[in-house]
Amino acid sequence: NAGVTQTPKFRVLKTGQSMTLLCAQDMNHEYMYWYRQDPGMGLRLIHYSVGEGTTAKGEVPDGYNVSRLKKQNFLLGLESAAPSQTSVYFCASSSGIAKNIQYFGAGTRLSVL
Amino acid sequence: AQSVAQPEDQVNVAEGNPLTVKCTYSVSGNPYLFWYVQYPNRGLQFLLKYITGDNLVKGSYGFEAEFNKSQTSFHLKKPSALVSDSALYFCAVRRWGSGGYQKVTFGTGTKLQVIP
Numbered sequence: 323n324a325g326v327t328q329t330p331k332f333r334v335l336k337t338g339q340s341m342t343l344l345c346a347q348d349m350n351h352e353y354m355y356w357y358r359q360d361p362g363m364g365l366r367l368i369h370y371s372v373g374e375g376t377t378a379k380g381e382v383p384d385g386y387n388v389s390r391l392k393k394q395n396f397l398l399g400l401e402s403a404a405p406s407q408t409s410v411y412f413c414a415s416s417s418g419i420a421k422n423i424q425y426f427g428a429g430t431r432l433s434v435l
Numbered sequence: 436a437q438s439v440a441q442p443e444d445q446v447n448v449a450e451g452n453p454l455t456v457k458c459t460y461s462v463s464g465n466p467y468l469f470w471y472v473q474y475p476n477r478g479l480q481f482l483l484k485y486i487t488g489d490n491l492v493k494g495s496y497g498f499e500a501e502f503n504k505s506q507t508s509f510h511l512k513k514p515s516a517l518v519s520d521s522a523l524y525f526c527a528v529r530r531w532g533s534g535g536y537q538k539v540t541f542g543t544g545t546k547l548q549v550i551p
Binding site: 326362363364365380422425426427 | 444476525539
């Protein structure tokens, strides 16, 4: 049972480059989320999705785009990477809003030089 | 607005001693409260939650948490700490309610160090 899988695990980008982070879940969850984790900041929600074909902005959406073309996948894109986007990115999914236990992937460590 | 405060960046405890990781929250209405644990280079894992009912909630790995509405606290506890409990612990809150997505707010995390 894979749960939530994130690829890649590590990436180094130069300022201005673009990339896409992939999140895949095999639990048939409706809700998916992208967070970033920075020291002393906890987890901050970037974007989320409440179902296939839907996306919405979280707390810190600027500089990121997302897509949810298939229920099991949630993609996070950086169009023009900036050093401020150096962070650890986590994807999560949950089956419903009421109890909202989130299942997290192992994270992607991104450095932007 | 809702918020979570974890007042201690780090908690050190000797193996075998009881441990407490503190969390206070602010939310309008009734809260859903959660504790998650993060081991090095891993994602967060769910430990326990409070929705309603008994103020003492039991979770995974022998952890429990006590909901105190008057003090707006949800402290994580364990009677006897293990070295393997050393990790980063996050408290989270969500406003109780229906009708669309309700944001979950995470605290900044508390590093628990259990000393052999």
